[in-house]
Amino acid sequence: xxxxxxxxxxxxxxxxxxxxxxxxxxxxxxxxxxxxxxxxxxxxxxxxxxxxxxxxxxxxxxxxxxxxxxxxxxxxxxxxxxxxxxxxxxxxxxxxxxxxxxxxxxxxxxxxxxxxxxxxxxxxxxxxxxxxxxxxxxxxxxxxxxxxxxxxxxxxxxx
Numbered sequence: 001x002x003x004x005x006x007x008x009x010x011x012x013x014x015x016x017x018x019x020x021x022x023x024x025x026x027x028x029x030x031x032x033x034x035x036x037x038x039x040x041x042x043x044x045x046x047x048x049x050x051x052x053x054x055x056x057x058x059x060x061x062x063x064x065x066x067x068x069x070x071x072x073x074x075x076x077x078x079x080x081x082x083x084x085x086x087x088x089x090x091x092x093x094x095x096x097x098x099x100x101x102x103x104x105x106x107x108x109x110x111x112x113x114x115x116x117x118x119x120x121x122x123x124x125x126x127x128x129x130x131x132x133x134x135x136x137x138x139x140x141x142x143x144x145x146x147x148x149x150x151x152x153x154x155x156x157x158x159x
Contacts, residue, residue: 005096023063
């Protein structure tokens with residue numbers, strides 16, 4: 001597999017901040033249904049304490065995906081978004097972003113990282129399971145009245 005790109009953390013004071021956010025918002029609008037999209041509240045999400053955003057650029061500097069994460073308590077963290085451009089999927093970008101987000105959460109000394117995923121998204125479920133996530137429970141009507149979610153978690157050992 002060719003190099004998948006570079007994972008970077010979005011920094012508010014970066015000279016490319018506005019351009020990066022604009023590209024991520026475009027991705028957000030394309031990938032997620034309107035009621036699941038953070039496109040309209042993206043800046044608000046980025047201003048929250050205890051949250052971060054990682055994004056991946058390819059060799060041409062194009063944003064190919066991103067991951068949002070938060071650590072609401074000292075015990076747990078959540079991966080709140082993971083998205084990769086449709087044309088760039090199944091090339092290792094999502095895995096690289098997810099691993100980087102998990103590592104960021106680990107640096108917060110949390111015990112568990114959780115996320116939600118539509119159980120019908122088989123490739124996503126496979127990726128999460130590959131990295132050690134386990135299904136905790138099925139949450140009926142999580143995304144919409146006819147779309148459920150699996151809550152998944154990854155526990156870190158205490159060593």
